[in-house]
Amino acid sequence: MSARVAIVWNPSKAGREDLEKALVDAAGDSAVDAHWFETAEDDPGRSATRKALESGAGLVLAAGGDGTVRAVAEELAEAGASADLGIIPLGTGNLLARNLDVPLNDAAAAISRALEGEPRTIDLGWATIAAPDGEERHAFTVMAGFGIDAHMITETDDDLKDRAGWLAYVESLGRAVSASEVIGIELALDGGDAAQEQAHTLIVGNCGTLQGGITLLPDADPSDGELDLLVLSADGIAGWADTLRNLVWDNGLKRLISGGGAADQAESSESAAHRRVTTLTIELAEPRVFEVDGDDLGETTRIGIEIQPAALRIR
Incomplete structure (x- = not known):
């Protein structure tokens, strides 16, 4: 010490x-x-x-x-x-x-x-966003993204958050879903060619667990030199049912019951795509609020993501 x-x-x-x-x-x-x-x-x-x-x-x-x-x-x-x-x-x-x-x-x-x-090393994610005054670069230790998670932050009442803690985010979930419409995006992973996709939410994470013990990115390991990517595209009741099944059953209860180990990989579905990346470029057809570790960075249409392996020693 x-x-x-x-x-x-x-x-x-x-x-x-x-x-x-x-x-x-x-x-x-x-x-x-x-x-x-x-x-x-x-x-x-x-x-x-x-x-x-x-x-x-x-x-x-x-x-x-x-x-x-x-x-x-x-x-x-x-x-x-x-x-x-x-x-x-x-x-x-x-x-x-x-x-x-x-x-x-x-x-x-x-x-x-x-x-x-004893200290252990962990990675750090970096997001570079296009802003009105030029590019801004911000780190994130846990997660970053746009869509439902970002809208939950902007829709949450600060007074309620002071009184109820993280449960205040649950109260804003309905409004966040309503505000998260599917738009066209372009994704370029690890320096590859950009691919056209549709999504309402994109989350890239260094860690995978949220409040209440909810595991959103089951493969995320803050020391593995990679970031975990989740792209959600549900549109309509059937799509949301597929998303819930994927998050709660495929990558939740089923893994728990089977005792899934480190060799297991997160399962994708029709409306929920899981991937792993070291760099990522995101182009949005429409401006969306982008957040890093719960901080609202404002609206943007272009984001670059990269990982800094073993960036920190943490106890």
Whole structure:
């Protein structure tokens, strides 16, 4: 364990005093040289992480929601930092924490895991989108995409999210489905020729599990050097029935019953196509909202996706 620990924390998610107490509880009799770096509303963690690295931290704890974790990971990866990453999950989704089995709702336990755990390397996804002022490049640790998932973010009531947590997303599901119409898209996988397809939702993921234990991308492994792609094209009752069967039975209960192992691959269906990629270019016939790890990046018609293998060391 490095003696110097930096805590990059979102003050809207927790008070410093509470986190300091959790750090003391986690460290026990061990001495921890803690340095604190607060995020800002217009900078969710990159500048704070940069300052943390300049302070000589060997471990950077991201204390906040998915946006804070993503910003810290983005800075660590771009800087090629030697510091390890730890997570104190304080948000609504806490998706990377869920996928890595970091303790939720217990800051002291999460800090203890980071202080004592052995680091492992994980990949990081990058999305480059066409924006009004030029291209923007953003990292994602878990998932990115357009369609139902992006519309759930824009349709979710913030006050309800504060009260009900991730269950607020369920309340917005109906509106998100209604807003997700099938459009024409062009996909070019791993440098290949572009292919014409129809879809209402596209999700590319480094991890596969959502809130409530729902596994959307059953093959996703954040350390395998690949991203998992899911394209949904259901249109009408029969199409949605096929999608539900594919997600719930083909790639859910059936795999569980059969004890499917690492050699198994996600099954596709008429309305749900599963693939694996390292790079991906997406051209949309109409503008759609694009999201990365739950952050709305606005509407775009062109997205480039790539993976940075072993980009982070995480405890």
